[in-house]
Amino acid sequence: MGVFVPLQVFALLVALPWALAWFGRSAAWVEGRKRGWPPLFFFAGWCMAEGAALHYLVTPYGSNEEPLLNWPLLDDFTTILGFGGTLLGLVGWLVWWPRFLLPGWVQERLKAGDPVRTARPLAEVQHLMTKPQNLEPDFTPTIEQLSLPTTIRVKTARWWFGGLFCCLGALMMLSVLFGIPADAYSEPSGSLGVLRLLSIVGLPLTLWLAVYYLRGAVRPDHITLSSTGVRATSWGLVWDEIEEVEVKGDPTSHKGQVIVRPELVAFSRERENNKWLSGRPLRLGGLASDQPYLRFQPGTDIMPGTLAEIIRQLRDWRRVESDHQQDDGFTHD
Numbered sequence: 001m002g003v004f005v006p007l008q009v010f011a012l013l014v015a016l017p018w019a020l021a022w023f024g025r026s027a028a029w030v031e032g033r034k035r036g037w038p039p040l041f042f043f044a045g046w047c048m049a050e051g052a053a054l055h056y057l058v059t060p061y062g063s064n065e066e067p068l069l070n071w072p073l074l075d076d077f078t079t080i081l082g083f084g085g086t087l088l089g090l091v092g093w094l095v096w097w098p099r100f101l102l103p104g105w106v107q108e109r110l111k112a113g114d115p116v117r118t119a120r121p122l123a124e125v126q127h128l129m130t131k132p133q134n135l136e137p138d139f140t141p142t143i144e145q146l147s148l149p150t151t152i153r154v155k156t157a158r159w160w161f162g163g164l165f166c167c168l169g170a171l172m173m174l175s176v177l178f179g180i181p182a183d184a185y186s187e188p189s190g191s192l193g194v195l196r197l198l199s200i201v202g203l204p205l206t207l208w209l210a211v212y213y214l215r216g217a218v219r220p221d222h223i224t225l226s227s228t229g230v231r232a233t234s235w236g237l238v239w240d241e242i243e244e245v246e247v248k249g250d251p252t253s254h255k256g257q258v259i260v261r262p263e264l265v266a267f268s269r270e271r272e273n274n275k276w277l278s279g280r281p282l283r284l285g286g287l288a289s290d291q292p293y294l295r296f297q298p299g300t301d302i303m304p305g306t307l308a309e310i311i312r313q314l315r316d317w318r319r320v321e322s323d324h325q326q327d328d329g330f331t332h333d
Contacts, residue, residue, distance in 0.1 A: 004068075007053035010172060013165050015046040022103050024133030026254075037097055044089025051082020105131035119253035119303075146314075149226035152307060155299050156217045158254070163214035170206045173199035205282075212284045215276055221297040223307070227318075230260075230311060235273035235294065239318035241266040242311070248295075251305025258296040258304045260311070267292045 020026040021039040057068045058075040099107060109116050112125040121134050129135055174180075176199045221232040229238035241262045249256040257277075262270070271288045277297055278289035289295075300307055 004053055004056045006168070006172065006175075007049060007056065010168055011046055011049035011053050013161075013168065014042055014049050016161070018042045018046060024103065024105050024131075037093065037102070040089045040093035040097060044086045044093065047081050047085025047089055051078050051085070054078040055082065103133075105133035108134060118250050119255075146225070146310070149224055152223040152225070152300050152302060154216075154220035154222055154297050155254070155301055156220050158299050159213050159217035159220070163210055163217050166206050166210035166213060170203060170210060173203045173206060177203070208282075208286070209284070212276070212286065216297060221277065223296060223300065225310065225314060230314075232274075232296065234276075235270040237262050237266055237270070237294070239315045240322070242315050245308050245311050245315070247304045247308050249304070251308065252303050254299045254303075256304035257298045258308045258311070259293045260296075261293050264292060267294065270294055 017026065018039050021042075054074065055078050058071060058078060099110065102110070106116055108129060108131050109121055109125070112121070112128040114122045114125050121129050126134075176195050219233065221234060224231045229236060229241070231237075237260070242260050243263060244261040246259055247256050248259055261267075271294075274294045275288045276285040277295040278285050278287060279295065280287040280289060296304075296307070298304070
């Protein structure tokens with residue numbers, strides 16, 4: 001039972017992204033068919049983790065001569081789920097998945113001709129949408145509607161989930177490497193050797209991911225927009241220092257990231273302060289950027305495309321105001 005509990009918790013954590021995606025609470029179904037539907041990777045992971053958890057209930061281990069549950073049907077189900085479900089999910093992710101097994105709101109977009117590469121439906125098919133997941137409005141306020149200063153907060157739930165998920169994964173790898181509990185690893189096997197090899201490779205990466213996500217959860221870079229500039233928790237720019245604003249990734253999804261190209265003097269000043277969102281290494285953070293861009297933390301309470309447009313409006317508004325002040329000063333002289 002000591003091994004079953006952490007495996008079952010891990011299986012539920014893997015299943016959560018699948019469930020959120022199915023009900024349209026996350027944008028995991030988007031990005032089209034590029035390499036298949038991304039949630040199927042989590043489905044395969046859940047089948048493998050759930051199969052491993054149930055396997056400990058129906059198979060004797062260590063000093064136990066009898067399994068915890070002597071249910072032949074559960075044993076058969078465990079085999080089908082662990083091997084069949086994992087294989088089905090991976091085939092669907094990499095090769096093909098039947099359309100009728102997709103969520104209804106995804107089917108609606110595909111039927112209308114939308115390839116589902118963005119979190120929001122394409123503008124030309126929006127009038128055909130009826131599912132609640134496809135009807136959420138995307139509103140960009142104008143300068144007159146903004147009350148400055150205003151703070152745009154980062155939703156930390158995804159960051160907490162990612163951090164806790166990686167911590168649990170690291171604990172499982174440590175368990176495999178050091179053979180804890182001993183009863184679970186008392187019988188050597190070829191699969192155990194493979195698991196230990198994978199754990200040696202995966203543990204450093206998993207620990208780095210845990211640090212990255214937990215840092216984003218504990219110290220989120222909320223964004224404050226004011227009449228003088230934009231400031232995140234760890235860095236800031238005045239409007240005249242911003243040269244370009246763009247979105248990396250889907251502008252209608254929380255996975256998109258707003259990036260700005262500041263003047264070189266401002267970039268040199270804030271480069272180290274923005275290192276945890278720099279994309280280095282492994283498209284994560286921790287090392288200062290080698291490109292002249294500063295990045296916002298993904299997952300704000302408004303879509304990245306909307307945030308980028310607001311920043312452009314405020315920057316342009318500030319430039320117009322500065323030009324008017326210079327013109328007025330020249331006239332009065």
